[in-house]
Amino acid sequence: MASGYKISIQGQVQGLGFRPHVYRLAKALDVRGFVANSNLGVVIEAQGKNARRFTEELRLHPPPLAVVTSFRVSRAKLTPCLDFVIRPSRAEKGAGVDVLPDLAICPACRREIADPANRRHGYAFTNCTQCGPRYTIIEHLPYDRPHTTMARFRMCPDCRREYTEPGDRRYHAQPIACPVCGPRLTVSPASARLPPVEAAAQALLGGRIVAIKSLGGFQLACDATNDSAVGLLRRRKRRPAKPFALMCENVTAARKFCRVSPAAQEVMLSAAAPIVLLPKSPRPALHVADAVAPRNSRLGVMLPYTPLHAVLFERMRLAGGRPAVLVMTSANRKENPIVAEEGGLGRELPNVPDLVLSHNRPIANRCDDSVVLAEAERESPLVFVRRSRGYAPQPLPLGRMFHVKRPVLAVGGEFKNTFALAGEDRAFLSPHVGTVETAEGEAFWLETFARYAEWTGIEPALVAADLHPDYASTRLAERLARDLGLPLVRVQHHYAHVLSVMAEHDLRSPVLGLAFDGTGYGPDGAVWGGEFLLVHDRANWQRVGHLGYLGLADAGAELANPSRVARTYLAQAKDRLALRSRGQRAVSRRLPLTSSVGRLFDAAAAITGACRTASFDGEAPAALEALADPRERKCWPVDEVLDLSVSPALLPEPIILRVARETAAGVAPAAIAARFHNTLSRAAVRLAEELCSRYGVATVCLSGGSFQNSWLRRQVIAGLRSFGRNVYWNRTVPLNDGGVAYGQAAATAWVP
Numbered sequence: 001m002a003s004g005y006k007i008s009i010q011g012q013v014q015g016l017g018f019r020p021h022v023y024r025l026a027k028a029l030d031v032r033g034f035v036a037n038s039n040l041g042v043v044i045e046a047q048g049k050n051a052r053r054f055t056e057e058l059r060l061h062p063p064p065l066a067v068v069t070s071f072r073v074s075r076a077k078l079t080p081c082l083d084f085v086i087r088p089s090r091a092e093k094g095a096g097v098d099v100l101p102d103l104a105i106c107p108a109c110r111r112e113i114a115d116p117a118n119r120r121h122g123y124a125f126t127n128c129t130q131c132g133p134r135y136t137i138i139e140h141l142p143y144d145r146p147h148t149t150m151a152r153f154r155m156c157p158d159c160r161r162e163y164t165e166p167g168d169r170r171y172h173a174q175p176i177a178c179p180v181c182g183p184r185l186t187v188s189p190a191s192a193r194l195p196p197v198e199a200a201a202q203a204l205l206g207g208r209i210v211a212i213k214s215l216g217g218f219q220l221a222c223d224a225t226n227d228s229a230v231g232l233l234r235r236r237k238r239r240p241a242k243p244f245a246l247m248c249e250n251v252t253a254a255r256k257f258c259r260v261s262p263a264a265q266e267v268m269l270s271a272a273a274p275i276v277l278l279p280k281s282p283r284p285a286l287h288v289a290d291a292v293a294p295r296n297s298r299l300g301v302m303l304p305y306t307p308l309h310a311v312l313f314e315r316m317r318l319a320g321g322r323p324a325v326l327v328m329t330s331a332n333r334k335e336n337p338i339v340a341e342e343g344g345l346g347r348e349l350p351n352v353p354d355l356v357l358s359h360n361r362p363i364a365n366r367c368d369d370s371v372v373l374a375e376a377e378r379e380s381p382l383v384f385v386r387r388s389r390g391y392a393p394q395p396l397p398l399g400r401m402f403h404v405k406r407p408v409l410a411v412g413g414e415f416k417n418t419f420a421l422a423g424e425d426r427a428f429l430s431p432h433v434g435t436v437e438t439a440e441g442e443a444f445w446l447e448t449f450a451r452y453a454e455w456t457g458i459e460p461a462l463v464a465a466d467l468h469p470d471y472a473s474t475r476l477a478e479r480l481a482r483d484l485g486l487p488l489v490r491v492q493h494h495y496a497h498v499l500s501v502m503a504e505h506d507l508r509s510p511v512l513g514l515a516f517d518g519t520g521y522g523p524d525g526a527v528w529g530g531e532f533l534l535v536h537d538r539a540n541w542q543r544v545g546h547l548g549y550l551g552l553a554d555a556g557a558e559l560a561n562p563s564r565v566a567r568t569y570l571a572q573a574k575d576r577l578a579l580r581s582r583g584q585r586a587v588s589r590r591l592p593l594t595s596s597v598g599r600l601f602d603a604a605a606a607i608t609g610a611c612r613t614a615s616f617d618g619e620a621p622a623a624l625e626a627l628a629d630p631r632e633r634k635c636w637p638v639d640e641v642l643d644l645s646v647s648p649a650l651l652p653e654p655i656i657l658r659v660a661r662e663t664a665a666g667v668a669p670a671a672i673a674a675r676f677h678n679t680l681s682r683a684a685v686r687l688a689e690e691l692c693s694r695y696g697v698a699t700v701c702l703s704g705g706s707f708q709n710s711w712l713r714r715q716v717i718a719g720l721r722s723f724g725r726n727v728y729w730n731r732t733v734p735l736n737d738g739g740v741a742y743g744q745a746a747a748t749a750w751v752p
């Protein structure tokens with residue numbers, strides 16, 4: 001026997017040229033042995049006089065895209081061998097491999113498809129070990145071609161040579177393809193004259209709507225610079241105002257209509273290539289239709305992340321004489337999941353696209369585009385609004401206080417639903433599911449869960465769900481718990497929000513959590529949404545402050561009518577002031593109560609005229625933020641907004657009365673909107689600071705969809721820091737309800 005080393009490596013180590021990297025290193029150091037993929041990770045045996053150095057080199061310098069979570073080495077007696085080889089994959093029990101997210105086209109592949117002399121010139125499915133589809137084509141592990149939707153394509157001799165030649169940059173690139181052997185584009189209705197991409201480019205330039213099969217599903221595209229094309233898409237998709245995402249050729253093109261900070265540019269150009277919410281340029285050099293994102297201060301922009309998109313944009317530039325800007329929105333009906341096959345397009349979106357640009361590589365796993373908010377704040381520029389393509393299914397670590405002893409399935413919340421499967425020190429957060437209220441949504445949820453369960457090897461011993469008795473997600477959890485014979489743990493919504501920050505940043509209790517959002521079921525039966533929660537220690541928390549209650553019919557609905565909320569607020573403000581003058585605080589109305597910050601924004605948006613009727617959740621708050629004048633520093637008296645008695649509260653009525661009075665007095669709505677933000681932020685800081693001193697807490701966590709409002713988030717962070725508090729908020733976990741599942745999973749670590 002020869003002496004040597006056995007190495008086992010886990011993490012994000014498959015599908016990015018890890019084995020070729022190991023192979024080249026072994027060859028360079030004259031090390032003998034083998035490297036293989038297994039579902040436990042990458043396994044290596046190394047022998048020869050440089051075996052030790054080889055091990056150290058590999059530990060210090062893994063391939064660029066790899067994320068190594070475990071690197072174990074042991075000395076061993078090995079069967080002597082003469083060469084170093086890459087062995088076929090082995091299947092073993094228990095999983096240690098992380099399935100890679102999809103990777104945006106790399107510069108080398110981009111150059112090839114643009115090069116007329118290259119055999120992949122203009123080929124829409126070009127990829128290599130550094131780029132291309134992963135999550136959306138993988139069916140089973142280990143990650144090898146037969147386990148992907150590329151299995152049906154037989155490699156041609158040229159591709160096979162690249163695939164088997166260790167020096168080639170496509171060595172073991174599982175989705176390798178070329179025009180001879182790989183997937184093909186189709187267009188329907190078929191054009192006799194034009195090739196598919198050309199036909200799509202012409203249709204788009206002509207103001208028509210084209211459905212494009214992307215990585216995780218279909219997208220609907222139209223020319224974003226053409227007002228009538230965007231209007232047509234809005235009418236056909238029956239989506240009056242919710243912003244559409246844009247795609248443009250490069251960052252230079254994006255700068256023509258948006259401000260792109262260095263942090264924004266970096267994430268746009270990253271392998272994840274998400275939709276990045278960028279501030280609209282005050283003086284755009286290129287007209288983008290107002291209807292793309294009406295009453296919103298930002299535009300969501302992404303760059304072409306597949307070779308198909310890159311080829312389409314090149315054709316459009318050549319045919320149109322200038323770089324194109326396209327609306328690129330997920331093809332789905334209302335809150336239903338994204339459509340992944342042509343049949344689904346006909347069912348879910350009949351007569352929406354004029355033309356369908358499709359292909360014959362099936363989508364194994366549907367996945368929407370991710371959305372991030374990129375800010376100029378140096379130490380934390382990104383806030384996730386949706387964590388999907390390019391990020392899922394990468395695991396998220398759970399903090400040391402949240403080590404999950406019993407593996408858990410957390411079903412998430414009701415809106416912007418995602419689920420989390422967690423075991424030990426990490427959680428696998430699903431891509432955006434949306435809703436499980438519809439049959440299609442539930443089917444998508446179950447299908448994604450089945451994949452996650454298989455890949456992660458996590459067998460849940462516990463199910464976690466929201467406290468709300470009537471959520472579709474809660475009912476699904478009850479059913480799953482019953483069917484699987486598992487205990488069900490119920491987790492309060494805002495507590496889950498706060499724990500999501502603690503787990504993400506590995507924080508220790510006690511912390512004060514500010515959870516501001518639209519709705520969440522409170523243990524007192526009210527609809528919470530403006531919460532100050534004190535997390536003392538393990539599983540021991542209490543509500544120590546909140547936004548004062550408003551009695552509101554359908555307080556629990558995700559989408560409210562801003563004008564009606566405003567009327568209700570104003571009526572209550574009058575009643576309550578009358579009561580207060582008599583020393584009473586109670587609300588006598590027999591209506592559901594809510595402490596929702598989202599509703600407070602709705603009311604202010606309606607009164608100032610920023611947004612009187614809303615067609616999607618978050619529209620009115622975004623409109624109020626867009627209206628606010630950034631130069632306005634004035635703040636209304638904060639003392640009248642604070643109740644620092646035994647049950648502390650932030651009083652909404654004085655704020656709403658100020659909004660109404662100043663509006664009636666003819667103050668500029670932009671100034672009022674700014675004063676609203678300033679006053680609410682400062683009052684929240686004052687109340688939080690009071691609670692921190694009262695309870696001896698140094699750390700504050702911010703979570704909930706209302707903190708997507710950058711004005712509010714920035715001012716609250718700055719204010720609390722000026723008092724010397726440590727402030728944390730969600731960074732890689734979505735701030736909104738997309739992060740609730742992760743918080744629910746964390747909460748179960750503390751359940752005795």
Ligand code: ZN
Pocket residue numbers: 105106107108109110126127128129130131132
């Ligand atoms: Zn590439």
Ligand code: ZN
Pocket residue numbers: 155156157158159160177178179180181182
């Ligand atoms: Zn080929």
Ligand code: FE
Pocket residue numbers: 493497517518519520704705736737
């Ligand atoms: Fe929430």
